[in-house]
Amino acid sequence: MTSFDFLGKGIKFPFRFDRKTGGVATSEVTSQDHARIRESIVQILGTRVGERFMRPDFGSRLHELVFEPNDSVLKGLIRHYVIDAIRKWEKRVVITEVTFEDGPEQVDANVLQVRIHYRLIQSPVTGNLVFPFHREGRTEQPNG
Numbered sequence: 226m227t228s229f230d231f232l233g234k235g236i237k238f239p240f241r242f243d244r245k246t247g248g249v250a251t252s253e254v255t256s257q258d259h260a261r262i263r264e265s266i267v268q269i270l271g272t273r274v275g276e277r278f279m280r281p282d283f284g285s286r287l288h289e290l291v292f293e294p295n296d297s298v299l300k301g302l303i304r305h306y307v308i309d310a311i312r313k314w315e316k317r318v319v320i321t322e323v324t325f326e327d328g329p330e331q332v333d334a335n336v337l338q339v340r341i342h343y344r345l346i347q348s349p350v351t352g353n354l355v356f357p358f359h360r361e362g363r364t365e366q367p368n369g
Contacts (some may be wrong), residue, residue: 227304259352262317266341269314270307270356285310291361295337300325303358311341318343321351335360 260303268329280331293299304323311320326338344351 260350262315262343262345263354265315266311266318266343266354267356269310283314287358291359293360294360295334295360299360300337307339307341307356311343317346318352319346326355 228367237265267285270285270287274284274286275281277283286309287303290299290302290306293302302323307323308320311318320341320343322340322342324340324342326340339356339358340353341356342351342353
C-alpha cells in the first residue's frame, strides 16, 4: 500500500463505458499525480446542481452566474461557489486559494480563468488547476 492509497480511484471523466467489460470505465491515473483529483474537481464544477438524477444535490452553482457582469462581485461569487462545491464533494483536498487571471485582455472577456490551488489532505503535497468559467454576455434588447 502506497502512502496515497487512501485517496482512492474513481470513474473516468468524461464518463464512458469500458469496451472490454461493458461496465463503467475507471480512471487509469493514480491519485499521486493529481490527475484523478483534477478530473473530479472539473466534474464537480461542470455539473449543475439538480442535473444528476440519482444525486440531485451534486455539483456546483456556477451555472447561475453565466449572465453576470465581469466584476468583483462575480469573482467573489465564483470563489464562494467553487470553495463550497469542492469542500462538499471532494474530500481529498483542502482549497488554499482561488484566484483569477486578471490581465487587461480578461476584463471584457466571456471566459474567466479560475485558478484553484489545493493541498491533499494528510499530506503537504499541493496542486492547482485552471478551470475556464464561460460567461454569456448580455445583449441589449431593442425597444419597441
